[in-house]
Amino acid sequence: MQRVRGADRHIIALDLDGTVLDHDPESRAGLIAPDLAAAVQALHRAGHEVVISTGRSVDATLPIVEELRIRPEWVICCNGAVTLQRDPLAERSYRREYIEAFDPTEVLQRIRTHLVTAAFALERPDGSFLYTEEIESGTLPARQKRVAFEDLLGVQTTRVVVVSPDHHLQDFLDVVQSMGLDNVAYSVGFTSWLDIAPFGVNKASALEVVAARVDIDRSRVFAAGDGHNDIDMLKWAAKHGDAVAMGQADATVQAVASRVTGTVSEGGLLSALVARFPELEAIR
Numbered sequence: 001m002q003r004v005r006g007a008d009r010h011i012i013a014l015d016l017d018g019t020v021l022d023h024d025p026e027s028r029a030g031l032i033a034p035d036l037a038a039a040v041q042a043l044h045r046a047g048h049e050v051v052i053s054t055g056r057s058v059d060a061t062l063p064i065v066e067e068l069r070i071r072p073e074w075v076i077c078c079n080g081a082v083t084l085q086r087d088p089l090a091e092r093s094y095r096r097e098y099i100e101a102f103d104p105t106e107v108l109q110r111i112r113t114h115l116v117t118a119a120f121a122l123e124r125p126d127g128s129f130l131y132t133e134e135i136e137s138g139t140l141p142a143r144q145k146r147v148a149f150e151d152l153l154g155v156q157t158t159r160v161v162v163v164s165p166d167h168h169l170q171d172f173l174d175v176v177q178s179m180g181l182d183n184v185a186y187s188v189g190f191t192s193w194l195d196i197a198p199f200g201v202n203k204a205s206a207l208e209v210v211a212a213r214v215d216i217d218r219s220r221v222f223a224a225g226d227g228h229n230d231i232d233m234l235k236w237a238a239k240h241g242d243a244v245a246m247g248q249a250d251a252t253v254q255a256v257a258s259r260v261t262g263t264v265s266e267g268g269l270l271s272a273l274v275a276r277f278p279e280l281e282a283i284r
Contacts (some may be wrong), residue, residue: 001046015225044070054141080206081158102198118164122157160196166207187229206234244272
């Protein structure tokens with residue numbers, strides 16, 4: 001691809017799990033298709049602002065950035081609560097440029113009365129993780145400490161995680177929607193997993209800050225995702241730019257996108273990128 005400048009530059013915001021990463025059900029590892037990785041690398045080298053935008057912790061995000069073999073200026077983690085900027089003095093290092101945190105006490109106490117068997121955890125601004133029960137996920141920080149529920153109260157956090165394996169997803173959704181959670185934002189995963197962030201903080205709010213910093217018009221935004229935590233990002237991108245929902249995303253997610261592509265296992269993201277940037281066709 002030729003180098004792009006000025007008005008031709010795009011923000012390309014990519015969710016990871018289920019969008020860039022195809023999870024192998026046997027190994028439970030996230031796989032990146034080689035042709036997709038090559039396309040992302042080509043866009044990055046051409047001068048487009050590739051922004052990884054994920055619910056993962058910082059610890060679980062940066063190895064994927066390395067695996068993609070790109071060095072983006074901006075990386076959004078924890079569903080927008082932590083935005084990293086590349087350190088100009090050490091190109092492979094990132095600093096926490098923006099952090100949004102809150103006191104989770106009230107919301108934790110309210111949820112516990114409704115989900116008495118749930119596991120609770122929170123991520124602190126420094127990236128460490130406190131939890132009450134083991135939560136199996138490769139998206140969480142490496143620095144973890146098991147504590148009592150009471151030890152989570154009054155601790156400043158960038159996000160709260162609630163996992164309730166005893167609930168079927170629809171039952172879990174019904175309980176969550178009945179809680180009337182105020183002053184926080186939340187998204188529910190495909191399993192009984194709840195991510196809670198400070199109110200008004202999400203992938204879209206973080207991308208708005210990044211867009212202002214890089215001075216790229218919103219009409220030149222491409223965003224792709226598949227989960228409920230991508231809804232705000234897709235709505236934001238769809239207003240003026242291109243918002244792509246993955247084929248396996250549920251109807252709620254697909255409804256807010258500009259268009260729907262194939263599933264992650266079908267190479268849906270690569271197809272969507274080629275449709276937006278035809279010069280990538282040679283990579284297929």
